[in-house]
Amino acid sequence: MLAARVVQEQGIHVEGVNFFTGFCVEGHTHSIRDRKHEKPKRNNALWVAEQLGIKLHIIDISEDYKDVVLHPRHGYGQNLNPCLDCKIFMVGKTLELGLIDDLDFDFVLTGEVIGQRPKSQRRETMPIIAKESGANDRLLRPLCALNLPPTLPEREGWVNRDQLFGFHGRSRKPQMELAEKFGFSDYAQPAGGCCFLTDETYSNKLRDLWEARDSRDYQLDDIMLLKIGRHIRPRPHFKLIIGREEGENRFLAGYRNQFTHLVVTDYPGPLALIDGSPTTTDIELAARIVARYSQGRAADKLLVTVASATGLTRDIEVTPMAPNELEPSWHVGS
Amino acid sequence: MSAPNQPIKIVDARGLLCPLPVIRTQERIKQLTPGTILKVLTTDPGSLEDIPAWCRVHGHTVLETSHEHHDIQLVIRVSRK
Numbered sequence: 001m002l003a004a005r006v007v008q009e010q011g012i013h014v015e016g017v018n019f020f021t022g023f024c025v026e027g028h029t030h031s032i033r034d035r036k037h038e039k040p041k042r043n044n045a046l047w048v049a050e051q052l053g054i055k056l057h058i059i060d061i062s063e064d065y066k067d068v069v070l071h072p073r074h075g076y077g078q079n080l081n082p083c084l085d086c087k088i089f090m091v092g093k094t095l096e097l098g099l100i101d102d103l104d105f106d107f108v109l110t111g112e113v114i115g116q117r118p119k120s121q122r123r124e125t126m127p128i129i130a131k132e133s134g135a136n137d138r139l140l141r142p143l144c145a146l147n148l149p150p151t152l153p154e155r156e157g158w159v160n161r162d163q164l165f166g167f168h169g170r171s172r173k174p175q176m177e178l179a180e181k182f183g184f185s186d187y188a189q190p191a192g193g194c195c196f197l198t199d200e201t202y203s204n205k206l207r208d209l210w211e212a213r214d215s216r217d218y219q220l221d222d223i224m225l226l227k228i229g230r231h232i233r234p235r236p237h238f239k240l241i242i243g244r245e246e247g248e249n250r251f252l253a254g255y256r257n258q259f260t261h262l263v264v265t266d267y268p269g270p271l272a273l274i275d276g277s278p279t280t281t282d283i284e285l286a287a288r289i290v291a292r293y294s295q296g297r298a299a300d301k302l303l304v305t306v307a308s309a310t311g312l313t314r315d316i317e318v319t320p321m322a323p324n325e326l327e328p329s330w331h332v333g334s
Numbered sequence: 335m336s337a338p339n340q341p342i343k344i345v346d347a348r349g350l351l352c353p354l355p356v357i358r359t360q361e362r363i364k365q366l367t368p369g370t371i372l373k374v375l376t377t378d379p380g381s382l383e384d385i386p387a388w389c390r391v392h393g394h395t396v397l398e399t400s401h402e403h404h405d406i407q408l409v410i411r412v413s414r415k
Contacts, residue, residue, distance in 0.1 A: 018353070020353050020354065020357060024353070042383055042384075042387075043352060043353060043356070043380065043383070043384045043387065045353075046356075046384055046387040046388055046391065047387070049387075049391045050387055050390060050391055053391075054391065055391055055392055056388065056391055057360070058353050058356055058357050058360060058388070059357070060354070060357050224351070250404070254349050
């Protein structure tokens with residue numbers, strides 16, 4: 001937001017690009033969970049675009065992004081976050097917009113600051129991003145430009161280098177002061193907090209998925225479902241995804257034709273999907289776990305409806321699992 | 335709203351989460367001529383904020399929004415690109 005405004009202040013036309021990777025925290029769990037009294041969370045990228053008065057292009061890169069997550073050339077950060085590869089990929093994709101969508105632009109700018117992030121925003125990584133993305137000296141970082149060699153837009157005089165900044169380090173104080181100068185009283189989430197791959201629990205769930213399938217791969221539905229519900233893996237070859245409230249149950253219901261699913265018949269309770277290949281004995285175990293999360297958890301016996309993805313249903317009678325029977329290690333992600 | 339001989343175009347983004355309804359709307363609008371009326375069907379409550387915001391920054395006009403239970407409809411008039 002600040003970087004764009006710095007360049008706008010020089011009379012330069014700016015348009016925004018925002019990428020959908022599938023791992024965006026942006027509004028998903030908020031949209032799914034049933035928070036009747038809250039307004040939907042704003043989309044920060046759109047909000048920023050409105051504040052700046054610029055167009056925003058939102059691009060779905062979820063399919064191509066798999067390669068970044070599965071094979072990061074520069075490795076992961078603290079969790080499964082491939083931040084450096086991610087930046088290289090996104091700057092490269094932005095350049096492609098000029099070819100594919102016929103957007104005519106002269107250079108790309110980002111809000112990076114040297115030293116702001118331990119993995120991806122270091123002095124050594126700045127030239128790597130510029131080179132490996134293909135942007136080379138058409139990549140301008142207005143907030144820390146004075147700490148870097150002049151780029152093409154500066155050398156050509158399209159941008160006045162004297163009006164750029166030399167921010168560095170983890171402190172955001174200079175940015176906050178600049179924001180105040182521009183009259184911004186509200187900011188979007190700092191980088192990193194907007195991606196589930198920086199989250200330890202989420203990363204553990206993704207690793208569990210790869211391990212269970214013996215394959216480092218995923219589909220968009222897989223990574224969406226990792227954001228939702230309780231994930232309980234009582235056996236290596238299957239796990240349960242159990243809705244935690246009405247909104248999650250409704251979202252999971254959209255997957256009923258892809259998974260065997262269970263619901264308690266006699267009492268209010270969650271919808272649960274089974275991911276994997278459970279045996280008949282496993283189904284009974286799954287039903288007992290689902291019953292544990294229903295309002296009939298204190299009953300001696302209750303009925304659970306088990307439905308296949310093709311719609312075949314049967315009721316089985318089970319005893320809800322006692323709390324001490326539910327192994328802590330079955331909870332995926334923790 | 336639309337010219338009599340111009341059928342309303344529809345984007346069905348039901349079941350998709352933010353920002354996919356916005357992306358589907360954006361992709362469809364790229365193919366449409368100015369003045370076309372586009373109806374977007376969605377179930378993501380965030381769409382009620384996000385699609386109008388996207389339309390504002392691109393200059394398109396939201397003519398109507400309606401929200402019944404979990405079904406949301408937005409009617410958009412496409413502007414000049």
